[in-house]
Amino acid sequence: MTDIPPRPRLRLFVEVPLSAGVAVALEREQTHYLSSVMRAEPGETVLLFNGTDGEWLARIDRLGRSGGILIPEQMVRPQSAEPEPRFDPWLLAAPLKRDRTDLVAEKVAELGATLFWPVFTRRTVAHRVNGDRLRARMIEAAEQCERLTLPLLNEAAPLERILAGWPEGRTLLFLDETGGGEPLAGLAAGWVEGPVALLIGPEGGFAPEERALLVSRLFVRPVGLGPRILRAETATIAALALWQALAGDGARPPRG
Amino acid sequence: MTDIPPRPRLRLFVEVPLSAGVAVALEREQTHYLSSVMRAEPGETVLLFNGTDGEWLARIDRLGRSGGILIPEQMVRPQSAEPEPRFDPWLLAAPLKRDRTDLVAEKVAELGATLFWPVFTRRTVAHRVNGDRLRARMIEAAEQCERLTLPLLNEAAPLERILAGWPEGRTLLFLDETGGGEPLAGLAAGWVEGPVALLIGPEGGFAPEERALLVSRLFVRPVGLGPRILRAETATIAALALWQALAGDGARPPRG
Numbered sequence: 001m002t003d004i005p006p007r008p009r010l011r012l013f014v015e016v017p018l019s020a021g022v023a024v025a026l027e028r029e030q031t032h033y034l035s036s037v038m039r040a041e042p043g044e045t046v047l048l049f050n051g052t053d054g055e056w057l058a059r060i061d062r063l064g065r066s067g068g069i070l071i072p073e074q075m076v077r078p079q080s081a082e083p084e085p086r087f088d089p090w091l092l093a094a095p096l097k098r099d100r101t102d103l104v105a106e107k108v109a110e111l112g113a114t115l116f117w118p119v120f121t122r123r124t125v126a127h128r129v130n131g132d133r134l135r136a137r138m139i140e141a142a143e144q145c146e147r148l149t150l151p152l153l154n155e156a157a158p159l160e161r162i163l164a165g166w167p168e169g170r171t172l173l174f175l176d177e178t179g180g181g182e183p184l185a186g187l188a189a190g191w192v193e194g195p196v197a198l199l200i201g202p203e204g205g206f207a208p209e210e211r212a213l214l215v216s217r218l219f220v221r222p223v224g225l226g227p228r229i230l231r232a233e234t235a236t237i238a239a240l241a242l243w244q245a246l247a248g249d250g251a252r253p254p255r256g
Numbered sequence: 257m258t259d260i261p262p263r264p265r266l267r268l269f270v271e272v273p274l275s276a277g278v279a280v281a282l283e284r285e286q287t288h289y290l291s292s293v294m295r296a297e298p299g300e301t302v303l304l305f306n307g308t309d310g311e312w313l314a315r316i317d318r319l320g321r322s323g324g325i326l327i328p329e330q331m332v333r334p335q336s337a338e339p340e341p342r343f344d345p346w347l348l349a350a351p352l353k354r355d356r357t358d359l360v361a362e363k364v365a366e367l368g369a370t371l372f373w374p375v376f377t378r379r380t381v382a383h384r385v386n387g388d389r390l391r392a393r394m395i396e397a398a399e400q401c402e403r404l405t406l407p408l409l410n411e412a413a414p415l416e417r418i419l420a421g422w423p424e425g426r427t428l429l430f431l432d433e434t435g436g437g438e439p440l441a442g443l444a445a446g447w448v449e450g451p452v453a454l455l456i457g458p459e460g461g462f463a464p465e466e467r468a469l470l471v472s473r474l475f476v477r478p479v480g481l482g483p484r485i486l487r488a489e490t491a492t493i494a495a496l497a498l499w500q501a502l503a504g505d506g507a508r509p510p511r512g
Contacts, residue, residue: 082483110490112482145484179509185501225497226368226506227338228401234366237490238497241481245441245498250482253435 008057010038011047011143013150018053018072023061026068035063048072051149054079082148089243090115090170090197095126095156096232104236105134109141109151111240112248115197118156123204129156146254159210166219173223174199174206174214175235181222184239188246192221196247198239200232264313266294267303267399269406274309274328279317282324291319304328307405310335338404344370345499346426346453351375351382351412352488360492361390365397365407367496368504371453374412379460385412402510415466422475429479430455430462430470431491437478440495444502448477452503454495456488 012034014024026034034040042060048070049055055077058070091113095101101118108116116138118129135153142150166172171192173184182191199214206214214220225238244250268290270280282290290296298316304326305311311333314326347369351357357374364372372394374385391409398406422428427448429440438447455470462470470476481494500506 107490110484110486111494112484145486147484177510181509183501183507185506224509226500226504227508227510228366228368228403229510230366230401234363234493234497237493238367238501241490241494241497242501244482245439245494248482250441251439252483253437253480254433254483254485 008045008047010034010040010044011049011146013139013143014048014050016050018048018050018056018058018075020072020074022072024048024058024070024072026070028067031063031068034060034068045073046070047076049148052079054081055148077148079148088114088195089240089248090117090195091151091236091240092117092119092162092172092197092199093232093236094119094121094124094200094202095129096203097125100233101126101129102133102137103233105137105153106141107233107237107240109138109147110145111237112147112244113151113240114149115152115154117154117162117197119162119199120156120158121202121210122207124202131155160213163213163217163220166217170195170197170219172197172199172214172217172220173239174220175201175239176211176222176224177201177205177229178211179224180211180215181224184223184225184242185246187221187223188243190247192247196243198236198243200235200239203232264301264303266290266296266300267305267402269395269399270304270306272306274304274306274312274314274331276328276330278328280304280314280326280328282326284323287319287324290316290324301329302326303332305404308335310337311404333404335404344451345496345504346371346373346451347407347492347496348373348375348418348428348453348455349488349492350377350380350456350458351385352459353381356489357382357385358389358393359489361393361409362397363489363493363496365394365403366401367493368403368500369407369496370405371408371410373410373418373453375418375455376412376414377458377466378463380458387411416469419469419473419476422473426451426453426475428453428455428470428473428476429495430476431457431495432467432478432480433457433461433485434467435480436467436471437480440479440481440498441502443477443479444499446503448503452499454492454499456491456495459488 044060048058054075056072057074058072061069061071091108095118300316304314310331312328313330314328317325317327347364351374
């Protein structure tokens, strides 16, 4: 009989291997989060994951100013519980104003994309992207939504450069707010074979020359999400959720 | 030949009838928005809609401290351009922390729900809802996303009372984060007939007795959105977007 304790209230991503009895030293910020924010104490049980070794129950061994030590005790979910998604979606999006780019990064992790790639376009208002902050936000979202993996974060690049180096075999679906695209639902339900990336433009949409460049490529297809003009972050969530529900892992239950 | 001028940058919801040549007096806040925020001037053309008379081009006649006057000149989209959605979704959601309830209201309007109904549950953190603020946020979203109608806003009520007075013939789909539900995509693709409402619980989920009450009702079905635990506002957007794409107007292009 396996004896599984009640589900811990805390779940952390760590960047070290996980195996039974091998101590994990927390980073400074995680130590602060556990002790000062969450008021955890030595002896409390925490869930740990690192993207490759599954999910572990770990006990807090030490927690103080000098740092924190956790001891993994029991694997509770193998890495195989999160299979490679069949069409692992990538998400490309033009950076928005600061808070809303953070929100997009969070939703990319929460909705199971495997890669987030910020794209500079003509009408992109933001000209820089803080990768460290986006990554922190994705880790936090992965911790809370019970993912076993993190999305990769590609360095922000201009649209032209991304298209020039596009990987073979991956279809790029761009949200075309001019109404020229096919409904995304149909594509997700089986009209597109193989891996995809979803591309969402900035608030002002794509410039005409960008749209022309996009549709000139054989791997690109314009898609639509219905008659209302969605804000960029809404379109991101809607497109990813739809893709997961129809072509991804949407039929699986939580903690499956 | 109809001569349609370039699309105006401003679009406003007004609560008066719209017909050619009949002056529309703006409210104080809209006057302020047009003159001080958007720096509009008399002579500029604005789009107006009121939920029943279609969308109109109107010219700013006067704009000053004493108020603003617009003259509707030409209807550019009839009300019938936004047909009654076949399964007009309602959206019921537990209020979240202030900013995120506002976000939910915005997305309800943006994603074409016809009614927003805040629901108090056992684990709802917020105990009050500011209807005026939610309504203002929905108007703003409707203005920006090119809807011709506004969603209705029902007064917040406890879950038990809402269930007790539930209207006949409308299926209530609740997002069940315990994993007990059917995939929402399947239901949206045709397993449910007739009008629906989507119900999203608070961050902590439904209490066991609430879940039991829900599944005891014949008009209720638990549904799921996949293996990851979504934040409440993400689940709202995902569920509405999926419903519109599969059972609603998702196949129509923008400005159709």
